[in-house]
Amino acid sequence: MGASLLVAPVAWGRMGGDKTWEREFATFVEAGLARTHTPGLGVAIVRGGRTRFAAGYGLADVQARRAVTPDTAFHIASVSKVVTGAALLRLLEQGKYQLDEPIGPYLDFGVRHPLFPDVPLTFRHLLTHTSGISDARYGATAAFTGAGDPSLPLRDFLTGYLSPGGQWYGAAECYAAARPGTQWSYSNVAIALLGYLAGRVGAVPLDVFTQQQFFRPLRMEHTAWKIAAVGPRHLAKPYKLEGSELQELPPTGYPDWPAGSLRSSPRDFARLLEVFTNEGIVGGHSYLQPATLHTFLAAQPGIEVAPGNPTIQQALIWLRREVNGAQLASHSGGDPGADTVVCLNLAQRTGVLMFANVSGSPELRALQKEVVLRLLDRAATA
Numbered sequence: 001m002g003a004s005l006l007v008a009p010v011a012w013g014r015m016g017g018d019k020t021w022e023r024e025f026a027t028f029v030e031a032g033l034a035r036t037h038t039p040g041l042g043v044a045i046v047r048g049g050r051t052r053f054a055a056g057y058g059l060a061d062v063q064a065r066r067a068v069t070p071d072t073a074f075h076i077a078s079v080s081k082v083v084t085g086a087a088l089l090r091l092l093e094q095g096k097y098q099l100d101e102p103i104g105p106y107l108d109f110g111v112r113h114p115l116f117p118d119v120p121l122t123f124r125h126l127l128t129h130t131s132g133i134s135d136a137r138y139g140a141t142a143a144f145t146g147a148g149d150p151s152l153p154l155r156d157f158l159t160g161y162l163s164p165g166g167q168w169y170g171a172a173e174c175y176a177a178a179r180p181g182t183q184w185s186y187s188n189v190a191i192a193l194l195g196y197l198a199g200r201v202g203a204v205p206l207d208v209f210t211q212q213q214f215f216r217p218l219r220m221e222h223t224a225w226k227i228a229a230v231g232p233r234h235l236a237k238p239y240k241l242e243g244s245e246l247q248e249l250p251p252t253g254y255p256d257w258p259a260g261s262l263r264s265s266p267r268d269f270a271r272l273l274e275v276f277t278n279e280g281i282v283g284g285h286s287y288l289q290p291a292t293l294h295t296f297l298a299a300q301p302g303i304e305v306a307p308g309n310p311t312i313q314q315a316l317i318w319l320r321r322e323v324n325g326a327q328l329a330s331h332s333g334g335d336p337g338a339d340t341v342v343c344l345n346l347a348q349r350t351g352v353l354m355f356a357n358v359s360g361s362p363e364l365r366a367l368q369k370e371v372v373l374r375l376l377d378r379a380a381t382a
Contacts, residue, residue, distance in 0.1 A: 042266035049278025077333025085317030137173035147250035195258020238337020273351035
């Protein structure tokens with residue numbers, strides 16, 4: 001479908017605050033949507049365990065002229081990893097495993113690095129992208145991308161990819177040449193394996209566990225791992241830009257769903273950020289202990305993420321970086337029809353997010369950076 005690039009009126013979800021700032025920010029965002037040909041986006045600000053602001057701008061459905069609201073569910077792509085990580089850290093504080101334990105005894109199939117079969121893979125390796133599991137074969141396999149929710153079960157995908165004799169197994173494409181624990185290489189498959197392990201160390205699969213431990217008690221009513229569970233009237237449709245026209249894309253699902261298939265709204269995900277900005281406590285309930293949060297967000301020593309740039313550090317799932325003198329923890333995501341980011345200012349106990357329903361571009365990333373900086377600046381006093 002082709003669609004002209006028109007911007008809908010702003011749809012607000014006010015939490016109180018400076019209405020002058022809100023109007024100025026809305027004007028800035030509207031101009032950014034038009035300039036970058038972005039149909040819609042949602043934002044939120046959290047400080048000290050409370051959502052201070054959440055808003056939607058532009059269109060969730062261009063053809064129907066349905067506006068984005070704070071409750072519009074976006075495909076949040078790799079920001080999903082924050083939720084998978086939170087689940088694993090919750091299981092850690094419950095004593096279900098240890099970070100430096102080998103994962104092998106918890107699995108019901110074999111996973112060994114073919115070049116280093118005597119080096120056990122650990123939970124920490126998976127959480128820090130240092131396991132040696134590679135996405136090379138995954139990125140070259142068209143069968144892994146399809147419209148709608150994936151039909152391939154997570155276990156079948158993992159055994160077919162990681163175990164010798166598996167349907168997609170290739171030692172050189174499924175594993176990197178580096179010894180586990182020695183080299184950083186971003187891996188969706190490793191996070192998918194981590195999501196499967198959540199169900200092995202705990203009593204229920206990851207999707208059930210996150211629903212029980214986070215989504216339901218935090219009242220995240222427009223958040224789900226399956227597209228079908230959200231419902232079309234709450235879902236932002238995905239788009240890509242072709243020339244000067246927006247092309248609607250089918251909503252996509254992936255067999256490595258713990259790494260990037262979550263749908264969530266700005267207001268919902270802000271409730272999860274409340275946990276991270278208030279020592280794990282929301283509404284008098286402890287979701288993660290302060291010591292667990294420290295473990296989750298602490299920079300991991302000896303991991304070189306960006307050669308020559310020591311200001312970027314790997315935490316467990318999160319990336320740590322210094323921006324304008326502030327220590328931030330962040331995670332971004334990008335898929336066809338989705339471009340997303342969440343960010344925490346650790347010293348100020350604030351968090352912000354921006355979700356967009358269009359494929360990323362340099363122009364959109366520049367807008368995203370400016371939006372995040374403005375939201376962080378506002379968060380300090382919101």
